[in-house]
Amino acid sequence: MPSFIELRHVTKTYRTLQDEDLLALQDVSFDIGKGEFVSIVGTSGCGKTTLLKIVAGLIPHSGGEVLIGGSSVEGPRRDIGFVFQQPVLLPWRTVLENTLLPIEVMGLPLEQYRERAHEILDMVGLTDFADRYPFELSGGMQQRVSITRALVFEPDVLLMDEPFGALDAMTREAMNLELLRIWSKSGKTVLFVTHSISEAIFLSDRVVALTPRPGRLADTVEVDLPRPRRLDLMQTEAFGKLAKRIRSLLGIKEELGGIE
Ligand SMILES: Nc1ncnc2c1ncn2[C@@H]1O[C@H](COP(=O)(O)OP(=O)(O)OP(=O)(O)O)[C@@H](O)[C@H]1O
């Protein structure tokens, strides 16, 4: 598969308030193909959010290069949708108005995108809630709105930073299935951050494992499990083998039971 997003020797050093250098990422290189679903896993503080923000052009890197579609990322890009861990919705705007927010911010013609917004709301099962306000929605529904907001302007790339971290296990599984459905319909390139090894395997074509800080590439693991995927896939031996491999890459001891 030809590369679409390319990370070449990406390094990030933060300057702390104490004026010290903190090496967060070191020499990270990997590629993502167009339409591919790739997850990043690693322990807390290993640089996952940092990596995602660098790819989005939200923060500068200190060394190396990120290319999207062959051009270097130098600042925030319009062709990227970003879903944050918490659904940051504006409480005084309805679901539809929240979905259309990026269109307004970018100064695009609202009328042209209204139909598109309804289509995506339909895709995530929120048609009946278009005129409701965020406080009238459950946490999972709010998170779905933040996904519609990231999709409405048709970005080629979707970056998701632990988007389901705050949800209960059942809602999270439902959201995983929904995300796969949306992804298979829309053909976006997705880079997904999670601390859940099973979530990463279930969703992805490939899982990128980072070492503890400073985040370096431990390895990338190909997930050669058939699609469409169902939740009972997680009970299979092949799934278990992949989870074991990733746990060992992250240095998680089997006898501890590991993280989910
Ligand atoms: N603005 C900043 N200034 C200084 N250090 C920072 C800044 N942002 C992050 N860091 C440091 O960089 C390292 C990586 O942080 P990052 O948020 O990327 O980790 P993460 O893998 O996303 O962790 P988590 O799983 O807990 O979300 C951490 O040691 C953190 O303290």
Ligand SMILES: [Mg+2]
């Ligand atoms: Mg993070």
